[in-house]
Amino acid sequence: MNNTLQLPPLISPATPHATPARPITEVAAAARNAVKTYGTGEAAVHALDDVTVDFERGRFTAIMGPSGSGKSTLMQNVAGLDTLTSGSVSIGGVDLSSLSDRKLTRLRRDRIGFIFQSFNLVPTLTAKENIELPLDLAGRSPDREWFDEVIRTVGLESRLGHRPAELSGGQQQRVAVARALASRPEIVFGDEPTGNLDSSSGGEVLTFLRDAVDRLGQTVVMVTHDPVAASYADRIVFLADGRIVDEMHQPTSDRVLDRMKRFGH
Amino acid sequence: MFRMSIRNLVAKKLRLLTTTLAIVLGVAFTTGTMILTDTMVDSLDAAVADFNDGVDVFVRGMPVGEDEMFTLRGPVDLDHLERIAAVDGVTAATPYWAGYTQVVGADGKALDLIQSLGLNWIDDPELSAFELADGRAPAADDEIALGRVAAGDAGVGLGDDVDLITLAGRETFTVSGLVEVHDMPGAENASLVFFTTDGAELRLGDAGATQKILVRSDTLSPDELAGRLALSLRDVDVVTGADLVTEEQESLGFAIGVFEKILLVFGGIALFVGSFTIANTFTITVAQRTKELALVRAIGASRRQVLGSVVLEAAMIGLGAAAAGLAAGFGVARGLLGLFGRLGIDFPTSTLVVQTSTVVAAFAVGIGVTVAAALVPARRAAKVAPVDAMRDASIESTTTSRKRLVIGAALAALGAFGLVRGVIGTDPALVGLGSVATFHAVLALGPILVRPITRAVAFPLRHLGAPGRLAAANASRNPRRSASTAAALTIGVTLVAGASMLAATASASIKGDAAAALTADAVARPIGPNPGLPTEVTRIAESIDGVDTLPVHELRAQVDGSMEFVGGLDLADGDEFVDVTVVEGSITERSDGVVVGDDLAEERDWTVGQPVDVLFGDGVTARFEITAIVEQTNALPAMVATYDAVAPHGIGLDRVVLLSGDADAITRVDAALAGQPTVTVDDIDAYADSLVGALGTVLNLVLGLLGLAVVIAVLGIATTIGLSVHERTRELGVLRAIGMERRQVRRSIRLEATVIALFGTVLGLAMGLGFTAAVISTLADDGFGSPIVPVSTLVAIVIGAVVAGTVAAALPARAAARRPILDAITV
Known part of the structure; x- marks a missing residue:
């Protein structure tokens, strides 16, 4: 085991038998004994080393950890963008490892929303077309009421006809948030969603994510290394060297900063 | 910088392959x-x-008419x-005839060989x-020697009887000898018949005359012999064997030169189209390498060095492509020789002739075209500023420059002027110039046309969901790139559409x-391949009850210094056969009268009553x-005299015989002519079709040759789509992440290529049809009716364009769809 940090976890990581039996509907996504190894033999790197974690429905979870801790790998695997070396992940009770590429793609389209660090909007489409894209790919027409609610939440009413190049970074990320929410997904994953934004735009985006959880009942999982961003979450999961090393509920940015310092950051 | 050029080449193998292929094909065709x-x-x-070897001097008739390729000569009196x-000094002399002789096969039909010739032994x-x-x-007069090929085809051997058709009609001969023919192009597909001298005079020429006299001397040099003969003979042309050989070689060389030039035009078109592909590829790759180029500039490379490195890269691609093209050219030449062989024209050669000029041309063209096409992108590469290394800059301009707009507008104005004035003033040359200007205007203004036209052709895609919508948007995302990619196809389609319309119109007009x-x-x-009908056809048809006949003779003759088709048919009795509208004068039975078409009369400034020497x-x-x-x-030659005034001067075969009578009578004529192996009886529609049959063959040949340019254009689309998709790797990764299925990715990319292909096709169709219609409208006097679409x-x-787009995008689409999402997103 490649364990350079000798810190004992404050709370022992959840394991199948240690997790109290909860109704399955309360877990939006979960990883069980997730292992992700790059390379083989001497050169093998364990990006995820036997991670087991649940992401509860209707909550805002942040994943934190130093660079190389495996936090992005965890998110990417839970979101079905990559496949584990061993172990399993599930979304809404569906085991992703059993799915074909097409079924997995449809699951991402219908039940998962994504927000990327660098916005990643399609430059040839307007804001509205970008937001509707996942529905469009599914050949579904948007639920008008929900769509309006999402647009209102992110405050984009007057910008729908603009192309990404005509929007500011903050506005683009708001479009991305709306795109992630548009199909009323099971779960929304954010990979450093505020990483490319100034603090006020970042704050806006986090507020929308918070609102999406509180008002719209969405589930959000966000990878971040910013303690302020993480403080918007209900719960923080800390990773180091591919393992879950800590967990924090109802965080404040000061507490997070303290905890991060112990990683030698 | 040299190393940088090399590294770039090695790094982009696939792109290199498709880019190079465009040049390889062009060079291969040209050198081939x-x-x-x-x-x-x-x-x-x-x-x-070889054929003329052994003959020291030829005595032949004086020239009576000539054009660029052929001199018409009169006969030589046998006296x-x-x-x-x-x-003094003449060792041997013999007359020489070559003329129409058809061998009748075992099935009663004329042998189906390319050439049928009767000669004197x-x-x-x-x-x-x-x-x-x-x-x-x-x-004896009823004996012949027969070429082996004809004997084999007719299934006859020594001592067998065989029927021949000559100007003297159908006769039976006995085969006394068999002749093997070596080293003569086309000999494998020629029917050769050898008569006795008397027999040849009777059947191959006019009584008392021959075509040439071959002379040799054991004591005199050819020049001395020619000198002596020239002194003692009048009204004939005396020429040494060596001079005649040179003359015939020159005339064949001229014909092959024309053939070569026509093929090279198509090679040039292919290379021109290929240059678009190269320019495109370099533009895109230079743009993708902006950061790298800026970095090189930042660490001290001069603009010249950057320019040089791109030009060098192009030169090396050109060099490689030229070498490959030259090698492939051998294959092309072999293949074409094989094709000629299939068509019955064998060239007895085992070695291909490669002149130094061919090798020089291959490399000059290959390197020249590639470098010329890469010059603009190279100059753009040289403009990259060192500071661009720090920025997320791209130097590929996606908008239309002012200069381009101004030039395009000027050309468009010029083109419109030329087209309008040309059509109004029925001036084909002006229409041609207008077309060329408009063509270049459309190529220059292409980027402006991309948005509206792709929007129109992509309209149905809006209903194909997100992949269709994305495809439509991507096709016009970079208008300059799409326009220049499509331009290659536009050129090909313009020519294909134009040639098709021209052929369709000509065909419809003739019919x-x-x-x-x-x-x-x-x-x-x-x-x-039979050149005409024996005169007995008229006699046979005339003898059937209820049938009237009008034999039509046709020949070329020199009229006031230039060659014209002259018809021999009795128009005065022709009411039930031909419908002629008299503009001036009247049709008479006068044997010295000639009826002239109004266009020819206008051209020559002729009026009724004027004498004309033929x-x-x-x-x-x-x-x-x-x-x-x-x-x-x-339907008729521009000059028509009576049958008896014209036919005696021809080769003795009628062009056609027009028949009048009810259906039963015609059926009886058909039956009566069944014994004529070279004759068929058609109704008017079938006859009209037979007139344009060759036109269809020529059109297919032209379309086949243009196919090369189209293939290169499609390769260009494939290359551009591949590079564009590569550029959008991240975007495609995101699309896959948010739920785009692999097949949706593939479909979207295929549709994008199809939209670009359709854009090029629509422009090409519009121009090809428009220009051709304009030209045709000015050619009404030359027998063209209104343009036929x-x-x-x-x-x-259009179907081809859709298929081409789909095929071109197949590989890039597969590659894009297969790419793992995470790799794509984290590029």
Whole structure:
């Protein structure tokens, strides 16, 4: 085991038998004994080393950890963008490892929303077309009421006809948030969603994510290394060297900063 | 910098392959053409020299008419033979005839060989080009020697009887000998018949005359012999064997040169189209390498060095492509020679002729075109500023520059002016210039046209969901790139559409004119390669009850210094056969009267009553008087005199025989002519079709040659799509992440390529049809009717464009869809 940090976890990581039996509907996504190894033999790197974690429905979870801790790998695997070396992940009770590429793609389209660090909007489409894209790919027409609610939440009413190049970074990320929410997904994953934004735009985006959880009942999982961003979450999961090393509920940015310092950051 | 050029080449192998292929194909076709024609010239030169070997001097008729490729000569009086024999130093002299002789096969039909020739057997082995392989020379009037190919095809051997059709009609001969023919191009597909001298005079020429007299001397040099003969002979042309060989080689060389030039035009088109692909590829890759170029600049490379490195990269691609193209050119030449062989024209050569000029041309063209196409992108690369290394800059301009707009608008104005003035003033040259200007205007303004036209052609895609919408948006995302990618296809489609329309219109005009002008009920015409009908066809048809006939003779003759088609048919009795509209004068039975088409009359400034001198191929000049000027059509020659005034000067075969009578009577004619192996009886529609049959062959040939340019254009689309998709790797990764299925990715990319292909096709169709229609409208006087839109061809072109787009995008689409999402996103 490649364990350079000798810190004992404050709370022992959840394991199948240690997790109290909860109704399955309360877990939006979960990883069980997730292992992700790059390379083989001497050169093998364990990006995820036997991670087991649940992401509860209707909550805002942040994943934190130093660079190389495996936090992005965890998110990417839970979101079905990559496949584990061993172990399993599930979304809404569906085991992703059993799915074909097409079924997995449809699951991402219908039940998962994504927000990327660098916005990643399609430059040839307007804001509205970008937001509707996942529905469009599914050949579904948007639920008008929900769509309006999402647009209102992110405050984009007057910008729908603009192309990404005509929007500011903050506005683009708001479009991305709306795109992630548009199909009323099971779960929304954010990979450093505020990483490319100034603090006020970042704050806006986090507020929308918070609102999406509180008002719209969405589930959000966000990878971040910013303690302020993480403080918007209900719960923080800390990773180091591919393992879950800590967990924090109802965080404040000061507490997070303290905890991060112990990683030698 | 040299190392950087090399590294770039190695790093982009696939792109290199598609880019290079465009040049390889162009160079292969061009050098293949040159190798082929040089080989043909070599082979034919040897054959001509071989054929005439042993003859010191030729005595032939004086020229009576000539055009660029061919000199028409009068006959040589046989009396000259005695005079020649009397000249001191002459060892041997013989007359020479070559003419129409068709062998009737075992099935009662004429042999289906490319060439059918009757000759006289020449006993003197030095003067003769042929040798007996078996049997003996023909000795009696009803004996012949037969070429092995014809004998084999007809299934006859030594001592067997065989029927021949000559100008003297159908006769039966006995085969006395068999002749093997070597080293003569086309010999494998030629039917050769050898008569006795008397037999040849009777059947191959006019009584008392021959075509050439071959002379040799054991004591005199050819020049001395020619000098002596020239002194003692009048009204003939005396030429040494060496000079005649040179003359014939030059004339063949000229013909092959024309053939070569036509092929090279298509090679040039292919290379021009290929240059678009190269320019595109370099533009895109230079843009993608902006950061790298800026970095090189930042660490001290000069603009010149950056420019040089891109030009060097292009030169090396050109060098490689030229070498590969030259190698492939051998294959092209071999393939074409094989194709000619299939068509029955064998060139007896085992080695291909590669001249230094061919090799030089291959490299000059390959490197030249590639470097020229890469110059603009190279200059753009040199403009990259060192600071761009720090920015997320791209130097590929996606918008239309002002300069381009101004030039495009000016060309468009010029083109419109030329087209409008040309059409109004029926000036084909002006229309041509207008078309060229408009064509360049459209290429220059292409980027502006991309958005509206792709929007139109992509309209149906809006209903194909997100992949369709994305495809439409991506097709016009970078208008300059899409426009120049499509331009390559536009060029090809313009030419294809134009050629198709021209052929369709010409075909319809000829058929329409024939149908309108011919009021006869049926036409007896020669089958396939036969040059005409024996005169007995008229006699046989005339003997059937209820049938009237009008034999039509046609020949070329020199009229006031240039060659014209002159018809011989009795228009005065022609009411039930041909419908002629008299403009001026009246049609008479006068044997010295000639009826002239109004266009020719206008061109030559002729009026009714004017005398016209006609120099016929037999050396006879006859004076005619213009009795009528009629509306000119494709159905009749521009000059028509009576049958008896014209036919005696021709080769003795009628062009066609027009028939009038009810259906039963025509059926009886058909039955009566069943014994004529070279004749078929058609109704007017079938006859009209037979007139345009060759046109279809020519069109198919042209379309086949243009196919090369189209293939290169499609390769260009594939390359551009590949590079564009590569550029959008991250975006495609995101699309996959948020739920785009692999097949949706593939479909979207295929549709994008299809939209670009359709854009190019629509422009090409519009220009090809528009320009051709404009040109045709100015050619009404030359027998063209109103332009015909070849609908089925157009439908095929559009379907082809859709298929081409789909095929071009197949590989890039697969690669994009397969790419793992995470790799794509984290690029």
